């Protein structure tokens with residue numbers, strides 16, 4: 642997924658740094674230290690492994706940092722060095738076929754989208770659905786960047802700072818089931834960013850943690866429906882109480898002893914702008 646020259650550049654920069662020194666990658670705003678390349682490899686490898694194990698067994702959650710979804714094929718940025726989710730999706734697609742990437746992090750997964758854009762037309766079906774605040778870092782993710790082809794899709798749903806729990810769940814409840822049915826994924830890889838939740842110190846929408854239960858319900862149902870492996874990979878999320886509550890919600894939904902997935906009823910958001918986006922995605926203009 643990444644260009645070999647970029648991987649070589651990251652390796653050289655990190656390994657050239659003395660211990661305890663840091664530097665910014667020349668490609669963007671990502672600070673690295675002496676061990677960052679090795680740690681980024683472990684994070685991407687854990688995401689690949691989570692997707693593989695999820696197909697063979699049960700939903701998995703790769704608790705990794707650094708996050709990945711801003712890293713483009715030849716450009717690390719936004720705390721991201723390697724794009725864990727895109728690397729995992731690429732491997733899953735080669736090994737098992739149709740692959741769906743779901744990204745609900747507060748920020749747009751520009752790096753993942755750049756790879757999907759490049760990979761969409763060759764190979765097994767591939768889809769990317771993202772909700773994110775807009776405008777916000779990194780500046781991409783307008784609805785006009787969405788694209789549908791015979792082999793898959795990119796669907797960008799920009800939210801604004803008024804998007805609340807009802808509308809957030811509404812968007813996913815209206816879009817995820819039909820788009821998953823269209824793609825019939827064998828693997829679903831989730832850019833699991835919890836910085837969309839209320840109270841995040843650097844991001845956050847007025848969305849309550851019950852949205853995490855709803856997302857787990859919808860994703861669990863889509864995975865069961867299509868017999869797909871479901872792999873969550875941590876992205877952003879900078880409030881420790883929110884990370885704790887979200888991690889618990891996820892573990893509760895897919896816990897070993899009981900399956901408590903709660904699927905929300907599909908409902909249209911109140912926000913007329915989001916209603917129009919859903920209408921356009923589902924029925925064309």
Ligand SMILES: [Zn+2]
Pocket residue numbers: 746747748834836844876877878
């Ligand atoms: Zn984020």
